[in-house]
Amino acid sequence: MAVTIRDVAKASGVHISTVSRTFSAPHLVNPNTRSRVLACAEQLGYRPNRAARALITGRTYNIGLIVADIANPFFPPLIKAAESQARKHDHHIFVADTNEDPALEEEVVRALAKQVDGVLLCSPRMSNALIEQLSREVPLVVVNRQITGIPAVAMDVAGGARRAVDHLAGLGHRHIALVSGPRGSWTSREIRRSATSTARAANAELTIIGPNPPTEVGGLTVAEDVLRAGATAVLAYNDLMAIGLIEGLLAAGAHVPGDVSVVGIDDIMLSRLTRPKLTTVATPTAAAGRAAVDMLLAHGDDRRTTAHVHLQTELVIRDSTGPGPGPHSPADPGDVIAPGGVAS
Template sequence: MARRRGTEPGPATISDVARRVGVATSTVSRALTRPGRVSDALRLRVLAAAAELGYQPNPQARSLTSGRTGCVALLVQDVTNPYFCGLIRGTQTQLRSRGYRHLLVDLENNDEIEEAALAELPSAVDGMVVMGAHVSDDRLREVARRVPVVVINRELDGVPSVVVDTPSALEDALQYLVSLGHRRIAYAAGPKPSWSSRKRWAALQGAAERLGVTCERIGPFSPGKLAGAAAADAALHIGVTACIFFNDLLAIGALKRFAERGVAVPGDISVVGCDDIFGADFCNPPLTTITAPTEQVGRTATDMLLARLHPGDAETAALPERVKLPAPLTIRASVASARPAQAEPAPPRPAAALGETVS
């Protein structure tokens, strides 16, 4: 507690911190909420004084004086999907370093919940990072006119975006399968509203045509392990030798279904996932997949949003409005050479007489 002149001991205020450091209260505010606007040395002095005095910023008071809440929302489709762990961590780390609170919103792959969140949140937060939105482009643009927005894995004119280049990576995966002798391959698509699933399918179609092989689309499927069983059955029904799945959860669910049906992976069918989530490397067999840099995605998207909230900050001024991050193919044990087609059985030969040599 700090004892202020003429008062009883009470909670330390920003004025107490300013007096201790010998600067204006506005400078302390910048050091705590917009560190890019002050020197590192001054920011460290302010932080040390705040810690010594026990000063805790009041978010409500800051909101009333600045018109801002100090809170940024991250919207994800399914918080139980391990794909989002790195994304959440990257976003949270960047926001904490800039003095913002982090509001995580799970949309539960539910369009009604998504619509309600997009309607309500703009008046409650300073900005939003939106991952895998299902709403239309026009609806997202409307939201972005109300509050700064950055979208992930979707490109939208007028709205900053970070995209993982999975379409190019899946082209690499297809070429790898072709090099192993696969000529008939399936793509198990994600949800119908998914922008990234449509882009991946378009890339695979173009690559298949260039390589002279067949790539058939099955689905769409919900992006979870339970839907993987249906995707596996569909792939077996059309008789492909390999299947590329929209994400790792679908692929892992398919691995379980293949095992239940006595189908060997990769002996009978090769499997490729997408995302490289936690667990992809120790499922049975370990999954060949596209490795998405999710934590980097979260950090980049958050920096792009902060650039919108604080124009002119040196830390974020150089960021473009669109960023595309590469995603390498990680090869593990779920892919192997295509099993060669079995030759037609030869017609039966007459039995040889005793002692006759059959050549």
């Protein structure tokens, strides 16, 4: 059925090894022979079988990409960028959705290990220790996590959270709620750490609500808690939760940003289309996808450096944040982007 290297060899009157070399070491074969072989291959529709090749070379030209939830709008741009970058280097990508389940993450990494050159673990929920162990079984790059010795692409959410809290404090908010994300999320811990210290420095009270599922529903259901806590401003773990939260607040009769200001994180496409448009911390997801693929592919050549790439974030001020009850200071102009602007 399928045409193999042997068919091409027969058709062009050479040994299979010559056909093989025509494709994987062209400089070792006579130009005339090569063009003859190529012509036959073309004519027969021959394509090398990568799985067979991988068996002996150890290189699969595949990459595993593991995310918590494909349907979370944070991930598609990352996946798209990673896939595109991978294909530029002639690699294909497996995508797996773990449904926020750490056990499934482990299982999937192991299941994929043999047929990939490496795995991109995006916003993993499993423990550092487990990640370290898995990275001994298959080359790993983590996105949104920092572990010594493991190549990583991390977004500066801490800086983003700091700017967000400063922004809120600057608007006069004295009591801020932090709606945190899922258990196991490094990002969530970073945000919490940064928000806590920033709030203290700004002399604002910080109420932490969570952990919560990082979804619209997750945000919706904490609206009550936010109001009960008496916070006049909220920083949410991500935009989806912020949007759900706004829905919940509106349903409970609170105005946004009149009564409560809301800041999200991620700047998903949605954020500039909701009413009010969401103030949020933009994270460079596409860049992260590209960088992660690049690190993974470089990893093989050069394992002396386990690089950690840091990507900047920026606060995008739109319409979901407004003055709080306290005195407000002008925001630091260095931190802000034109309100309502399309994210770059």
